[in-house]
Amino acid sequence: MNPHEKQFETLSVTYGERGQRPADGVEDVVVPLHLSSTYEVSDINPDVGLEDLDPDEGQFLYSRLSNPTRNALEHRLAALEGGEHGFAFASGTAAIVATVMAAVEPGDHVVAFDDLYGGTRTMLTRLFEERLHVDVSFVDAREVDAVADAMREETSLVWMETPTNPLLRLCDIEAIAEVARDHDALLGVDNTFLSPACQNPLELGADVVVHSTTKYLNGHSDSLGGAAITDCPNLSEEIAFLQRVGMGNMLSPFDSYLVLRGMKTLPLRMRQHNENAMEVARFFEDHDRVRAVHYPGLESHPQHELAERQMSGYGGVLSVELDTDLDGTAAFLGHLSEFALAVSLGGVESLVEHPATMTHSPLSQAERDELGISDSLIRISVGVEHVDDLISDLEAGFAALASHSMASSDAAAMSDDD
Incomplete structure (x- = not known):
C-alpha cells in the first residue's frame, strides 16, 4: 500500500499491518503480538x-x-505523519532525548x-546543558522574531511544542522552519497535543516530529511510549543508531500492539475530543468564576488565526485559570467525579x-511565575x-468553589469582628 494514495482514516486502520509476512497458512488481518526476543x-x-x-x-x-x-x-506512525522513517520508543521523553541527541553535539x-x-525543559537543562555541554536558549516562540534573534552560528536545532503544555500557546511552524533552514539548523516539533489527525508539522517544514x-x-x-518521525535520511540514521544501539531504547512488542490497536480509532476519537473540548471551553469562557481560558479553537485565543491556518482540529486539551x-x-x-x-x-x-503542583512542579516558583503558571491554573x-x-x-466543581468562597468570607468577617 502506498501511503500517499490513501486517506488518513484508511491509513489509521490498516497501514503497516497488511502485507506483513504471516506464518505459513495463516492470513492475519491484525498483526499478531510477537513476543520473541x-x-x-x-x-x-x-x-x-x-x-x-x-x-x-x-x-x-x-x-x-x-x-x-x-x-x-x-510504518503506520510514519505514514500518518507523512514521513519516511518512524521510530517507537519506550516513552515520549526517550523519543525526545534520542532525537535531540541525534541532532546536536557538545558545543552546539x-x-x-x-x-x-x-x-522536557528540565531534560534540556539538566541533561544537555549541564552534562552534555549543549547551550539552550528558551524564547517566547509565539514571536518568530524571538526565535530568529536567538539563532547563532552554532545553533543546530530549534525545538518547539505547539500547542504548548499547559498554556496552549502556538508557534508558526512554517515561518520558524524558514528561520531554521536559513541557519542550517533542524526543526523538531512535539505534536503530542494534537496528533497527526489535527496537525502535520512535516508538511509545514519541520524536519522531525515527536509524540508521546x-x-x-x-x-x-x-500504554507508555514515544515516537519520532522524520524525512531526513541522515537524522534517521542517527535516531536508528540511538534507538537500537546507543541507548537500546525501544517500545515493547505488547505496547506496540496496543498503540497499533489504539490508532485504528484515532480519527473517530479526535473528532469527539475536538467537539467536546470546544463546548467545554465555551462553558468556561462564559463562567464568571474564570479569569482566562486557553484553547486555540476559541476566537478569543490570541493566536486563533494561526490555529485555523496550521491545524485541522483544535484538540482535546485546554487550560483554565x-x-x-x-x-x-x-x-x-x-468535587469533580467525571474528571x-x-x-x-x-x-x-x-x-x-x-x-503548579503536578506536571510543572520541577520548575521553580520564579520559573512558573514567568511562564504564567499560577496556583489557580488547571489543565483539562x-x-x-x-x-x-x-x-x-x-x-x-463551581458549586464547591462558591461554598468555599462563602466560608472564607464568613471566616474573614468573624476575624474582623474579633
Whole structure:
C-alpha cells in the first residue's frame, strides 16, 4: 500500500499491518503480538551485517534491533505523519532525548520554546546543558522574531511544542522552519497535543516530529511510549543508531500492539475530543468564576488565526485559570467525579491536573511565575464522554468553589469582628 494514495482514516486502520509476512497458512488481518526476543536464521552470511537486515522482507535477528509488531507500528506512525522513517520508543521523553541527541553535539546551541512541558525543559537543562555541554536558549516562540534573534552560528536545532503544555500557546511552524533552514539548523516539533489527525508539522517544514504515544495515538491510558518521525535520511540514521544501539531504547512488542490497536480509532476519537473540548471551553469562557481560558479553537485565543491556518482540529486539551486561590482550586478539583485528578492526557476518559503542583512542579516558583503558571491554573484533557455529563460535573466543581468562597468570607468577617 502506498501511503500517499490513501486517506488518513484508511491509513489509521490498516497501514503497516497488511502485507506483513504471516506464518505459513495463516492470513492475519491484525498483526499478531510477537513476543520473541530472538529469531532463528537459516545460515551464516559474512557478507550481511546488522545494518543490512530488512525487517520489511521478514529479516529479523533480535528484538532490540527490530520486531515484527514494532515494525508495523513504526510504518503506520510514519505514514500518518507523512514521513519516511518512524521510530517507537519506550516513552515520549526517550523519543525526545534520542532525537535531540541525534541532532546536536557538545558545543552546539539549541533554541527552544520557553513554555515547554516541564519534563522536557528540565531534560534540556539538566541533561544537555549541564552534562552534555549543549547551550539552550528558551524564547517566547509565539514571536518568530524571538526565535530568529536567538539563532547563532552554532545553533543546530530549534525545538518547539505547539500547542504548548499547559498554556496552549502556538508557534508558526512554517515561518520558524524558514528561520531554521536559513541557519542550517533542524526543526523538531512535539505534536503530542494534537496528533497527526489535527496537525502535520512535516508538511509545514519541520524536519522531525515527536509524540508521546501514551497520549492520543494510543488513546486509552494503558500504554507508555514515544515516537519520532522524520524525512531526513541522515537524522534517521542517527535516531536508528540511538534507538537500537546507543541507548537500546525501544517500545515493547505488547505496547506496540496496543498503540497499533489504539490508532485504528484515532480519527473517530479526535473528532469527539475536538467537539467536546470546544463546548467545554465555551462553558468556561462564559463562567464568571474564570479569569482566562486557553484553547486555540476559541476566537478569543490570541493566536486563533494561526490555529485555523496550521491545524485541522483544535484538540482535546485546554487550560483554565479559575478566579480563586490555591485553596479554592483544591475545593473545585476535589468535587469533580467525571474528571479524574491525574497527569497525562489524550485518553478516552476526561482528566484534570494542577500544573503548579503536578506536571510543572520541577520548575521553580520564579520559573512558573514567568511562564504564567499560577496556583489557580488547571489543565483539562476532555475525553469522549457525553459532554452534558462533563459540564454537569464542572458545575458541581463551581458549586464547591462558591461554598468555599462563602466560608472564607464568613471566616474573614468573624476575624474582623474579633
